[in-house]
Amino acid sequence: MSVATISKKSRWVALSPVVLALAVAVAGCSKDEPASTAAPAAAPAAVAAPPAPAVSAQVQAMGADELRAAANKALAENRIYAPGGDNAMEYYLALRDKLPSDPAVASALTDLMPYTLIATEQSIGRDDFVEAQRLSGLLEKADPKAPALPRLKQSIAAAQLAVTARAETAKTKEVTDAEAKVLETKRLAQQAEQQRVAAEALATQQQQDAARKAEADRVAAAQREAAAAAQREAAARTATTTPATPAAAARPAANALKVVSSPSPRYPPxxxxxxTSGEVLVEITVGTDGSVTNARVVRATPARVFDREALNAVRRWKFEPIDAPTTTRRTLAFNPG
Structure with a gap:
């Protein structure tokens, strides 16, 4: 391989003729690498294992001429630092171990180091720590005192910690999200239960309101019926009022009736x-023998609750004999107390 000798002072600036051919491709260096060099870390959160030796055992076992030929071919194919075990940096490092005084090898390594440095930084940027450590190992073997080495190692460690922290944050967020989902499910269940209880209470209230309204309507209807009955009774009394005849005047008045027996009515079960309490106004006709010959309900409150028992009771009543049949009215009260 023909490599120009570069002074120690200008090594990091000037490039050998062979490497100059690669300078055009430096911006696309990572694109031209074999796919294995750009493989993302399978598990970013995990700390990478210690790097393997910078130069593979297979490369170290090669002879000087074989290494030189392999290095030329790697440069021609743009395999500057990758893939591992088949790149110009490893071939030159192994060749330098065999020929430590060869200035062409030292110059080539010096020329290739900037590209390896850039590739190391790119690997750190994409969290490919295994590749970053491999490349930094090449740099360290090429020049253990390279100024960029401490920074690169610190960057690798910091990036690994950052990835681990992100993984922990993601895990914590996942747990937090799960807890929030459980709490939301519990809240929705409690809300549904509260609405169910409220709906039952509302339905009960509506039923009670309906029952109270029905009772009020029933009482109002009974009162209207009683008022109508009273009006009919008053009208009947007015219509039947006639001047008293001598015979009628001789008859005993209704308040002159003397009760012999007045059994109390049976209270409806x-x-x-x-x-329920109430009263019934009945009109009865008493025969001359003192028995009740006719009976009817004039007014009942509430209506049709005590009517039958009131009529059954007054039909059994007995009065003292009188000269002529007499019609009168009596009020029967019903009180459960």
Missing amino acids: EALRAG
Whole structure:
């Protein structure tokens, strides 16, 4: 290989004729590498294993001429620092171990180091720490005192810590999201239960309101019926009022009737259980023998609750004999207490 000798002072500036041919491709260096060099870390959160030796054992076992030929071919194919075990940097490093005084080899390594440095930084940037450590190992073997080495090692360590921290943050967020989902599910269940209880309470309230309205309507209807009955009774009394005849005047007045027996009416069981009270105004006709010959309900409050029992009771009543049949009215009260 023909490599120009470059002074120690200008090594990091000037490039050998062979390497100059590669300078045009430096911007696309990472694109021209074999796919294995750009493989992303399979598990970014995990700390990479210690790097393998900078130069593979297979390369170290090659002879000087074989290494020189392999290095020329690698440069021609743009394999400056990758793939591992088949790149110009490893071939030159192994050749330098065999020919430590060869200035062409030293110059070639000096020329290739900037590209390896850039590739190392790119590997760190994409969290490919295994590749970054391999490349930094090449740099360290080429020049253990290279000024960029401490920075590169610190960058690798810091990037590994950052990736681990991101992984922990993601894990914490996942746990937090799961807990938030559980809390949200619990909140929705509690909200649904509260709405169910509220709906039941509302339905009960509506039923109670409907029952109270029905009772109020029933009482109002009974009162209207009683008022109508009273009006009919008053009208009937007005219509039947006639001048008293001598015979009528001789008859005893209704308030002159003397009760011999007046059994109390039976309390309807349904009304007794319900605690319902009321009264019934009945009109009865008493025969000359003192028995009740006719009876009818004039007014009842509430209507049709105590009517039957009131009529059954007054039909059994007995009065002292009178000269002529007499019609009168009596009020029967029903009180469960």
